[in-house]
Amino acid sequence: MCGRAATAPVLSWNEYYHVMGFDLWLNFKPSYNVTPTQPLPCIRVEDGQRSAFIAKWGLIPSWAKDPKIGAQCSNARSDTVAEKPAFRAAFKKRRCLVAVTGFYEWDQHHIVKGKPKQPYYFTLQDGRPMTFAGLWESWISPEQQTIETCTIITCGPNEIMEPLHDRLPVILPSNLWDVWLDPEMDPVGLKDLLVPFDAHEMQLWPVSSKMNSTRGSDYHFGLECIEPIEVEPPRIQQSLF
Numbered sequence: 001m002c003g004r005a006a007t008a009p010v011l012s013w014n015e016y017y018h019v020m021g022f023d024l025w026l027n028f029k030p031s032y033n034v035t036p037t038q039p040l041p042c043i044r045v046e047d048g049q050r051s052a053f054i055a056k057w058g059l060i061p062s063w064a065k066d067p068k069i070g071a072q073c074s075n076a077r078s079d080t081v082a083e084k085p086a087f088r089a090a091f092k093k094r095r096c097l098v099a100v101t102g103f104y105e106w107d108q109h110h111i112v113k114g115k116p117k118q119p120y121y122f123t124l125q126d127g128r129p130m131t132f133a134g135l136w137e138s139w140i141s142p143e144q145q146t147i148e149t150c151t152i153i154t155c156g157p158n159e160i161m162e163p164l165h166d167r168l169p170v171i172l173p174s175n176l177w178d179v180w181l182d183p184e185m186d187p188v189g190l191k192d193l194l195v196p197f198d199a200h201e202m203q204l205w206p207v208s209s210k211m212n213s214t215r216g217s218d219y220h221f222g223l224e225c226i227e228p229i230e231v232e233p234p235r236i237q238q239s240l241f
Contacts, residue, residue, distance in 0.1 A: 002075055002105075002154060002169040004033060004035060004103065004119075005040070005104070006103065007030050008030035008031060008032045008223075032221055032223060033104075033214070033225045034057065034221075035057070036058045036074035037057060038056070039055065040054070041098075042097060042134060042150050043097040050177075055096070056148065058071055058074045058150075058151070059074075059136070059151035061086050062139055067141070070149055073087070075151060075152055075154050076091075076135060077153075078195075081135075081191075082187060090135035090136060091135055091190075094136050094183075095133070095181060096134045096136045096150060096181070097131045097132065097133070097134060097181065098131070098150060100132065101130065102226070104120065104122070104211070105119070105122065105161065105165050107119075108165050109163065116209040117209065118206060118231055119207050121204060121206075121226045122202060122203070122204045123202070123203060124203070132152045132153070132171060132172070133169075133170040133172050133193065133194060135150065135153070136150045137149050153194055154167045155168055157196060160199040160204060168196055170195070206230070206231040207226055207228065
């Protein structure tokens with residue numbers, strides 16, 4: 001799964017969007033510790049052009065009676081996304097890219113009783129933005145307020161994720177962006193794009209467990225969230241090859 005992300009690029013936001021193929025400034029507050037229910041920057045196609053927008057992380061289907069369902073829909077599994085009632089309509093027509101700097105995962109295989117789970121930060125080797133395969137929806141509240149939400153699609157792990165966890169966000173390379181975003185594409189063939197990203201283009205390092213908490217004064221979202229630390233064995237090396 002993907003339950004925490006960073007949206008604070010080294011590049012300015014103008015440069016960030018220029019890298020992704022268009023110039024558009026969004027009034028968006030970057031964070032190094034974004035959680036589900038918080039906003040994420042996304043890209044979709046509108047009138048044949050890429051368009052940036054902000055969506056709340058956690059997809060609320062248009063038919064939902066209670067927006068709390070979004071808390072259960074921050075991720076969509078690649079193997080069931082086309083069939084699950086919460087995602088199948090969006091998978092057909094409302095696909096998007098979710099733009100982040102990196103994401104976090106916790107070591108699920110070496111949990112030590114009484115100690116906090118050890119988080120790791122994942123990013124690309126060359127510092128480019130990560131673009132996750134995502135879906136978006138518009139939900140109308142009882143007060144007639146339109147709320148746009150998104151989910152991140154996950155697949156099986158690649159070699160760099162496998163020692164930690166059995167799920168990986170689907171990272172789409174730039175040559176597949178237009179295919180994924182095209183609302184006229186046959187969604188049957190799109191499932192072939194939902195595969196693990198090349199592990200050789202990724203890197204990871206352990207970070208402080210103080211970013212685990214997202215409550216009150218213990219909620220850290222600054223640069224300290226991605227600062228490398230040393231961890232006790234078993235240690236996941238930055239290079240696994």
